[in-house]
Amino acid sequence: MKFFIVSKGDTKSNALKDKMMNYMVDMGMTPDEKTPEIVISVGGDGTLLQAFHSYQHLMDHTAFVGVHTGHLGFYADWLPHEVERLIISIQNDEFQVIEYPLLETIVRYGAAGTETRYLALNEATLRTNNGTTLVMDVDIRNQHFERFRGDGLCISTPSGSTAYNKALGGALIHPSLEAIQITEIASINNRVFRTVGSPLVLPKHHTCHVNPVNSEIYNLTIDHINLVHKGVKSIQFRVADEKIRFARFRPFPFWRRVHDSFISAE
Known part of the structure; x- marks a missing residue:
């Protein structure tokens, strides 16, 4: 599996990026900035937008997944403490590709x-x-x-x-x-x-x-x-x-995202 990680650039996101990079390399995955099969954004929705614009020429080839280091986003599904589970799922190809217009x-x-x-x-x-x-x-x-x-x-x-x-x-x-x-x-x-x-x-x-x-x-x-x-x-x-392709590892329905972002007080 060829991958690349895009970071928001703050200290927390950079440290998590380095941790994930080392873990994924140790598991035999290959860093590839030019033609990754999966792009992981570490930060928030803005970071994923940045990743999308960097790789929009590879829409048919690349899937995106987001790890959020701040507030819950619409494109960032994963929390920092869950990244080991995420990486194992990537290694085992345990994800579904969904497409958005x-x-x-x-x-x-x-x-x-x-x-x-x-x-x-x-x-x-x-x-x-x-x-x-x-x-x-x-x-x-x-x-x-x-x-x-x-x-x-x-x-x-x-x-x-x-x-x-x-x-x-x-x-x-x-x-x-x-x-x-x-x-x-x-x-x-x-x-x-x-x-x-x-x-x-x-x-x-x-x-x-x-x-x-x-x-x-x-x-x-x-x-x-x-x-x-x-x-x-x-x-x-x-x-x-063209459509953007997201790697979805677990259900996260759109209306639940709406509820959690705009309604839930928890």
């Missing part, structure tokens, strides 16, 4: 018809670079839906629906559903300007395009990565063909 974002530019493609595990957000009102024509399935005016738009995956999308009042969507969700960020609604005012859930076969009304420089975040774009002609959002 990803968000594909394609930015198209006016100049020379060029484009840039991104994958997101949680969400993409779109705002203007200078803090002015974002004005975008929103098309769904190549039909004009609305002209959005507001602070921005958040487009999330089902697993990312519990993150920024939830803070915006979006719905929580089970990751077994191949869908994306479009949620408004402080939209302007009055007698002159109107938006739908509710989150939209699009199935896999539906595509959303947002087209700039004004010539602006835009901030596009892909998960934790902030990108600046200018000369944008349109931005396309859809469910990606």
Whole structure:
């Protein structure tokens, strides 16, 4: 089994990474940073997002598992005192691979018809670079839906629906559903300007395009990565063909994660 461990970088996470690395090597597993079969993130959900973006080109080859050294996360299943059990399970191939949908974002530019493609595990957000009102024509399935005016738009995956999308009042969507969700960020609604005012859930076969009304420089975040774009002609959002693969060693139902993260006082 070829593996690699990504650490949050704090003292606790680094020490646990070193402990796991030594244990796994002693058990005959092979460290491989370039083409690992399994990637272990040690830290929190942010660390797993970092690992995903480092290995998104290996989606068909690599499975991810998270060990959390802080608060319980949606992607980090294991506690530090459980890592020996985890490593033995990896050694014995005692895990099931489950897949979650990803968000594909394609930015198209006016100049020379060029484009840039991104994958997101949680969400993409779109705002203007200078803090002015974002004005975008929103098309769904190549039909004009609305002209959005507001602070921005958040487009999330089902697993990312519990993150920024939830803070915006979006719905929580089970990751077994191949869908994306479009949620408004402080939209302007009055007698002159109107938006739908509710989150939209699009199935896999539906595509959303947002087209700039004004010539602006835009901030596009892909998960934790902030990108600046200018000369944008349109931005396309859809469910990606790729999926992230998680190594699941024990049941940890999505709704239980929701309960433990947002409801349980224990």
